[in-house]
Amino acid sequence: MRLLFSGLRKLVRRPATWVTLGLLVGLLVLIIVAVGATANSRVNPTREATAKLLVTFPGAYARILEFITGLGGLFAVIYGAAIAGSEWSWGTLKWAVARGESRVRYMLISYVSVAVMIAAGLLITFAAGVVAAVVGAHLAGVSTSGLGDSATLGDLPLRLLKGWFAVVEEGALGFTIATLARSQLAGIGAGIAFYFGEGFASLFLPDIVKYLPFSVANAALSTGASNAQMFAGGASPLPADQALLLVAVWLVGALVVAALFSDRAEIAG
Amino acid sequence: MSGTDGLALATRGLRKNYGSRHALDGLNLSVPAGVVYGFLGPNGAGKTTTMRVLTGLIHADGGSVEVLGKPFRRGDRHRLFDVGALVESPTFYPYLSGRANLRELAASGGPVQPRRIEELLDLVGLCDRANDKVQDYSMGMKQRLGIAAALLNDPRLLLLDEPANGLDPAGIVAMRDTLKTLATQGKTVFVSSHLLAEIQVMADVVGIISAGKLVREGPLKELLSFQGVVKARVRPSAVEAAIRILAPLATAERLTETDRDEGWLAVRIAPARAEDVSQKLAGAGIYVSGLESGNDLEMLFLELTGGQAITGEGAFVGLGSTTNGSAAGKGSAA
Numbered sequence: 001m002r003l004l005f006s007g008l009r010k011l012v013r014r015p016a017t018w019v020t021l022g023l024l025v026g027l028l029v030l031i032i033v034a035v036g037a038t039a040n041s042r043v044n045p046t047r048e049a050t051a052k053l054l055v056t057f058p059g060a061y062a063r064i065l066e067f068i069t070g071l072g073g074l075f076a077v078i079y080g081a082a083i084a085g086s087e088w089s090w091g092t093l094k095w096a097v098a099r100g101e102s103r104v105r106y107m108l109i110s111y112v113s114v115a116v117m118i119a120a121g122l123l124i125t126f127a128a129g130v131v132a133a134v135v136g137a138h139l140a141g142v143s144t145s146g147l148g149d150s151a152t153l154g155d156l157p158l159r160l161l162k163g164w165f166a167v168v169e170e171g172a173l174g175f176t177i178a179t180l181a182r183s184q185l186a187g188i189g190a191g192i193a194f195y196f197g198e199g200f201a202s203l204f205l206p207d208i209v210k211y212l213p214f215s216v217a218n219a220a221l222s223t224g225a226s227n228a229q230m231f232a233g234g235a236s237p238l239p240a241d242q243a244l245l246l247v248a249v250w251l252v253g254a255l256v257v258a259a260l261f262s263d264r265a266e267i268a269g
Numbered sequence: 270m271s272g273t274d275g276l277a278l279a280t281r282g283l284r285k286n287y288g289s290r291h292a293l294d295g296l297n298l299s300v301p302a303g304v305v306y307g308f309l310g311p312n313g314a315g316k317t318t319t320m321r322v323l324t325g326l327i328h329a330d331g332g333s334v335e336v337l338g339k340p341f342r343r344g345d346r347h348r349l350f351d352v353g354a355l356v357e358s359p360t361f362y363p364y365l366s367g368r369a370n371l372r373e374l375a376a377s378g379g380p381v382q383p384r385r386i387e388e389l390l391d392l393v394g395l396c397d398r399a400n401d402k403v404q405d406y407s408m409g410m411k412q413r414l415g416i417a418a419a420l421l422n423d424p425r426l427l428l429l430d431e432p433a434n435g436l437d438p439a440g441i442v443a444m445r446d447t448l449k450t451l452a453t454q455g456k457t458v459f460v461s462s463h464l465l466a467e468i469q470v471m472a473d474v475v476g477i478i479s480a481g482k483l484v485r486e487g488p489l490k491e492l493l494s495f496q497g498v499v500k501a502r503v504r505p506s507a508v509e510a511a512i513r514i515l516a517p518l519a520t521a522e523r524l525t526e527t528d529r530d531e532g533w534l535a536v537r538i539a540p541a542r543a544e545d546v547s548q549k550l551a552g553a554g555i556y557v558s559g560l561e562s563g564n565d566l567e568m569l570f571l572e573l574t575g576g577q578a579i580t581g582e583g584a585f586v587g588l589g590s591t592t593n594g595s596a597a598g599k600g601s602a603a
Contacts, residue, residue: 010365095360098352099379100325267321
């Protein structure tokens with residue numbers, strides 16, 4: 001437990017944590033408020049209706065969550081890569097190993113710390129998104145009566161849990177890539193390339209790409225909206241339950257690779 | 270492992286290859302308990318590779334290691350709970366303070382008493398800056414923090430790689446005193462360094478490594494008893510004549526590395542025979558204006574390592590045939 005608490009303390013004090021969270025919250029709030037503020041000024045009635053959907057409850061809950069797992073997934077990749085890569089770049093893993101710490105335990109618990117921070121970040125971002133959507137609804141003149149929809153609110157914890165699980169899987173990919181690269185920058189760069197590469201590849205190989213990590217993460221939460229379609233390309237996204245299973249497979253696989261590599265790696269420099 | 274009783278650290282036939290290069294080629298170290306052990310070698314001799322193997326950062330291709338009387342193999346990481354190590358330049362979380370870095374480091378490996386962190390910050394003289402972020406530390410401060418980190422678990426065996434790097438003179442003296450004190454408390458201090466003068470005043474036992482092999486090991490006094498040097502200063506214009514005059518007595522070399530070496534000769538002869546050097550030169554009409562004698566680790570080192578140059582902070586260029594700019598050994602006790 002002391003290693004986990006240490007990992008959390010390190011992440012809480014780390015500027016990258018707050019920069020990542022600030023960017024995600026800032027972008028989410030900006031987009032939602034901007035959409036709400038401009039919804040009524042759109043000439044095309046269809047576009048106006050689409051814009052208002054984003055700030056109309058209870059549907060807004062799902063859209064905010066999809067935004068978080070979509071863009072938040074990319075941020076999670078970067079964040080996971082930054083955490084793992086810095087252990088190698090800064091040589092702090094070397095200290096722990098020289099003190100007799102298990103490499104596998106150290107790396108896995110480091111990622112558990114990241115997963116906890118992702119949970120906190122997801123809740124904060126979601127809450128900020130809801131507040132922004134309420135503001136956006138007022139600006140757009142949309143009723144917020146659906147805010148307390150009991151069916152949606154009852155379903156919300158499970159959806160948040162699935163969202164967290166999907167983002168954690170995406171973060172694990174960045175974490176593993178940076179571990180293999182032994183570098184923050186290389187890990188972040190490769191993670192971003194992988195994220196967009198998968199989206200791009202879905203245009204040409206949709207039936208394969210829909211099984212890949214970012215696609216399944218989005219499909220796991222999909223209500224048939226934009227993110228899952230983007231990653232699925234022309235193919236139908238996987239059913240949510242099947243996607244969730246694949247999310248677990250990718251998550252475990254990524255962490256096993258990171259742990260095995262860390263265990264066998266020669267630590268120098 | 271046979272013949273390792275009473276040793277805090279022992280390696281037998283340790284091998285490590287990087288491709289076709291043999292970084293360690295059958296290294297046999299025997300580090301007695303309760304001493305300061307100076308581990309010397311030129312650049313690329315295998316010092317850092319040895320430190321990495323001893324701390325489990327890399328794995329040897331062959332041979333064995335025994336730490337504190339027990340085998341240290343892959344998977345025996347718990348042995349390191351009694352070992353403190355500073356390998357290469359110390360690295361920390363730059364955004365955390367010195368105190369926070371020690372606290373987070375203490376969360377890994379063996380347990381550490383919370384008050385230990387404050388004791389160590391005091392020991393290394395970082396109390397006043399303990400709450401500053403490490404990214405604002407100087408190299409010397411990071412080195413002090415690294416030494417504190419190595420001492421976190423009150424280790425029985427301390428492995429230090431170039432611990433004097435970046436330290437100011439006062440810091441070096443304090444570090445040396447601390448390490449000697451630890452040895453008197455029964456702890457074993459294994460110091461890898463290229464600062465021969467530093468090792469000469471600090472170490473009880475020395476091991477010299479070259480090309481991945483141990484070329485000499487033993488108590489420093491014993492090793493130096495066979496390695497004497499007398500340094501004599503004559504008129505600069507008389508240096509060549511003095512070398513010729515001394516030739517029947519011993520090999521003499523001109524020191525030319527710095528201006529301050531002008532007129533100085535290094536004569537490889539037992540320190541007790543300094544008088545013979547003076548007498549011989551005086552007999553030829555050359556009078557010495559300075560005479561120093563002592564046992565010189567530098568001479569021994571260069572002889573054993575084939576005169577390979579050591580480079581780096583506080584280092585000097587290899588003696589070779591005519592040059593020696595080091596202060597090492599100068600003024601050492603006769």
